[in-house]
Amino acid sequence: MKGRLILSILLILSTWDSLAKEYHFVSIENLIEQEVGRKVLPHFYKKLGHSITITPLPGKRASTTVSVGEKDGEIMRIFTYGMEHPNTLRIPTPYYSLQTMAFYKKSSGVVINRKEDLQHYKLVKVRGVKHTNNITQGMPFVHDVDSTVAMMDLLELGRVQVALTNTIDGLLAIKARGYTDIISLSEPLDELSLYHYVHQEHSQLVDEVDSVIKQMKLNGELEKIIKQAEKEVFSAN
Structure with a gap:
């Protein structure tokens, strides 16, 4: 009886392993x-x-x-x-879910009321990210970088005017760098x-x-x- 029980358990485990x-x-x-x-x-x-x-x-x-x-x-x-x-x-x-958020410097004079306003500015986004690829499609001044921190560095240096990423992602990158003059829009451009x-x-x-x-x-x-x-x-x- 004990031998049959052990055999049954082994068979169950074997079947489970084959499915896992x-x-x-x-x-x-x-x-x-x-x-x-x-x-x-x-x-x-x-x-x-x-x-x-x-x-x-x-x-x-x-x-x-x-x-x-x-x-x-x-x-x-x-x-x-x-x-x-x-x-x-x-x-x-x-x-x-994520939010597509625009970040910019306080003193830059950037005004964005809708997605279409982005085309007037030099933009930066992380390479290969679909939601920022989509929102900038066809726009003339778009620069790609490899990370959110690198993106905020370019914004701080004044080489671009608007950085695009997920809200939390951007806020944490700003915090990590200690930048105090970069802000975001009051509302995201999109939520996906x-x-x-x-x-x-x-x-x-x-x-x-x-x-x-x-x-x-x-x-x-x-x-x-x-x-x-x-x-x-x-x-x-």
Whole structure:
């Protein structure tokens, strides 16, 4: 009897191991919202019995590695990312959000009342980030850099007039540098939901992960995890 029980347990564990998988995702490096996502996403896959790794990369490189199938997906991107990258599948339910905010120097005379006003200024954004790519599309004076801190440095030096990024990301970069003369608009230019994306080879994950996100939203677990993740990320920056 005892031998049968042990055999049954071993069979169950063997079956579980065969179902459990490890997935390899990418995030965009040096962005606060992505750091929050790196802490939140593993909870979804843990509930499905899977483990994941997340590698921070520059924005363009991240999307390329996923498009060609080198990585299994991106941890968070805006809605239009899926339209521009047909080899990826969007998990339908968003789990986080960001704001597109404009930052400028107090004494610069910059006046921005709507998105279209950006075209009159020298702009800077982080390379490969979709929400700032979209809002500056077709504008004549756009400079790309590799990090939010580098962006604020250019703004402080007067080489650009407006820096564009997520609100919290920008505020933490300003704090890190100790700049006191850079301010933001009173309201964001846009607010966008963030979605998890997987490569099309992993279509089975779409419904599975979506169900987990919906359930965690419904029972309040996701909100608690996000608050804890934000606390850890913000305190570290």
